[in-house]
Amino acid sequence: MPAKDYAPIDQNWLEEAGSLWTTPWVDKPSERVIVDPIILSHAASLFRKNAGYFYQNPDEAIRMVCHACELYDVTPVGHYLYADYWGQDYGAEIKVQTNSPPGITNRPIKTAEDVDNFEVLETEDLVKGPTLTTHYKALDTCKEEFPHMFAPITQLGGTMEVATNWAAIEDVFMWMITEPEVVDKLCKKAGDHMVNACKATSDRYGANVMITGSVIASGDLMDTEQIKRFSFQPVSRAVRKVLNAGAGPGVYYHLCGNHTDDYQMWKNAPMSPFTIVQIGYDGQNIFPTTKLVEAFGDRCTCFGTVDTKLVDRGTPAQVYEQAKEQVIAGKDSPRGFILGTACECPTNAPPVNVRALVKAAKDHGKYEKF
Amino acid sequence: MDIKITEELDNTLKDNGFKQEEILDLIESAESSGTKLKAREGDIAIAKGGSDNLTVYAVYSPDELLDVYAHKMNILGLTGGELSEIDYDDASDWACAKCGEIALERNVDMTYMGVTRPGPGLVCPKCDEFYVSDGVAKTLKTAEAILEEKRA
Numbered sequence: 001m002p003a004k005d006y007a008p009i010d011q012n013w014l015e016e017a018g019s020l021w022t023t024p025w026v027d028k029p030s031e032r033v034i035v036d037p038i039i040l041s042h043a044a045s046l047f048r049k050n051a052g053y054f055y056q057n058p059d060e061a062i063r064m065v066c067h068a069c070e071l072y073d074v075t076p077v078g079h080y081l082y083a084d085y086w087g088q089d090y091g092a093e094i095k096v097q098t099n100s101p102p103g104i105t106n107r108p109i110k111t112a113e114d115v116d117n118f119e120v121l122e123t124e125d126l127v128k129g130p131t132l133t134t135h136y137k138a139l140d141t142c143k144e145e146f147p148h149m150f151a152p153i154t155q156l157g158g159t160m161e162v163a164t165n166w167a168a169i170e171d172v173f174m175w176m177i178t179e180p181e182v183v184d185k186l187c188k189k190a191g192d193h194m195v196n197a198c199k200a201t202s203d204r205y206g207a208n209v210m211i212t213g214s215v216i217a218s219g220d221l222m223d224t225e226q227i228k229r230f231s232f233q234p235v236s237r238a239v240r241k242v243l244n245a246g247a248g249p250g251v252y253y254h255l256c257g258n259h260t261d262d263y264q265m266w267k268n269a270p271m272s273p274f275t276i277v278q279i280g281y282d283g284q285n286i287f288p289t290t291k292l293v294e295a296f297g298d299r300c301t302c303f304g305t306v307d308t309k310l311v312d313r314g315t316p317a318q319v320y321e322q323a324k325e326q327v328i329a330g331k332d333s334p335r336g337f338i339l340g341t342a343c344e345c346p347t348n349a350p351p352v353n354v355r356a357l358v359k360a361a362k363d364h365g366k367y368e369k370f
Numbered sequence: 371m372d373i374k375i376t377e378e379l380d381n382t383l384k385d386n387g388f389k390q391e392e393i394l395d396l397i398e399s400a401e402s403s404g405t406k407l408k409a410r411e412g413d414i415a416i417a418k419g420g421s422d423n424l425t426v427y428a429v430y431s432p433d434e435l436l437d438v439y440a441h442k443m444n445i446l447g448l449t450g451g452e453l454s455e456i457d458y459d460d461a462s463d464w465a466c467a468k469c470g471e472i473a474l475e476r477n478v479d480m481t482y483m484g485v486t487r488p489g490p491g492l493v494c495p496k497c498d499e500f501y502v503s504d505g506v507a508k509t510l511k512t513a514e515a516i517l518e519e520k521r522a
Contacts, residue, residue: 025516028521236458246504246507249509249510249513268477271487271489272487299488
């Protein structure tokens with residue numbers, strides 16, 4: 001749908017939502033906690049389109065996201081990203097799927113020897129590549145049509161995510177056991193790539209919010225020492241390099257999955273004045289906001305979450321109850337709080353469940369300290 | 371020291387409101403006190419000076435001023451309050467000229483316009499001195515602009 005077919009965004013809402021959104025970082029008083037359910041292809045479902053359509057049309061995707069933000073009264077940011085970034089730039093093949101984000105079907109690294117010969121692309125090459133060309137089409141549309149909802153985000157994932165978009169996950173996990181130094185090299189190259197990618201966004205827009213952290217490197221798949229070696233350490237080095245290259249200031253640590261045994265180490269990850277930490281799960285359960293605030297509250301903005309499975313398959317009452325519990329525990333976190341979902345809002349989540357999440361923040365997320 | 375300042379850098383100083391004399395004084399002070407960072411390889415040093423409202427850094431070789439940068443965020447100290455063990459290599463390319471310790475890259479608490487948040491600093495583990503790199507100063511400039519806009 002072209003821009004002319006959308007109703008205008010309510011400017012009063014936008015101003016209010018913008019004020020709520022910036023509260024966590026700048027300690028500026030606002031009425032309540034902001035909600036960010038990480039709306040991506042879920043926005044397409046509101047417009048009776050599918051995920052495939054969303055990801056093949058980045059300019060329309062960003063329009064749908066921005067209007068979904070207004071509809072739900074959530075963080076006014078035009079997000080556009082998916083998990084399988086950065087494979088295609090290096091020769092991987094992508095399969096466009098009807099009901100889910102694009103997936104990589106054929107990866108460029110097949111053997112351990114390929115890792116040695118693999119060369120990280122320079123910033124100028126990444127800018128011309130398929131990932132950033134598509135990503136920037138979405139961001140440029142946002143900047144032009146929804147300037148107050150524009151944030152120059154770079155979707156990095158962590159080093160293990162980049163590594164497994166370059167080489168098959170089963171190969172990477174086998175090398176972790178048989179030839180861990182190969183994975184060291186791979187993760188180092190992934191970190192170098194992350195720096196070049198962030199620099200590209202920073203060069204283009206003058207600032208950069210990097211989404212990094214650890215999704216595959218979680219407690220369900222790796223032990224704590226492996227997470228430290230292949231995720232925490234190389235990700236930390238990459239973030240440090242990004243900040244030293246002047247390509248900040250936003251750092252969003254998205255620690256998806258179970259992080260019971262490793263979350264404490266992320267307290268010492270490099271941070272900037274605009275850092276968010278989000279942790280998905282504590283074992284099988286949603287990560288408690290009390291625990292999140294205890295570990296990170298005096299360092300950065302805490303992103304408390306509601307289980308995406310609940311948002312997808314639960315009742316509105318269940319979503320509301322979990323959101324209420326999390327928002328009460330986090331709203332007065334010293335360096336700000338955001339209520340959201342453990343990961344991306346499921347494509348076909350019932351809209352009433354997303355509304356229940358926001359309602360809990362409105363009913364129970366009034367600031368007492370700001 | 372007889373420090374040469376190129377015309378290009380002099381123009382940069384003027385554009386950013388710095389006076390040559392102030393920068394040369396800052397270097398002089400660093401040289402006499404030894405409070406500076408020196409490159410672990412090569413003969414480049416970083417001197418710092420200024421006030422609570424503006425910290426200024428001069429990067430220089432024995433005979434030439436190479437760069438000048440600044441930030442408004444005031445460094446309060448180490449995030450978490452103390453220098454504890456961390457799980458990755460945090461050694462920087464710089465060493466403290468005074469004690470010889472390698473400067474570490476660590477989060478430091480920075481404050482500006484009433485807002486305190488961590489940022490990446492260069493820390494002398496012995497002397498309790500804090501610096502930032504030129505790249506981080508660029509990142510902080512963006513952060514400061516956002517705070518100025520949102521706190522206004």
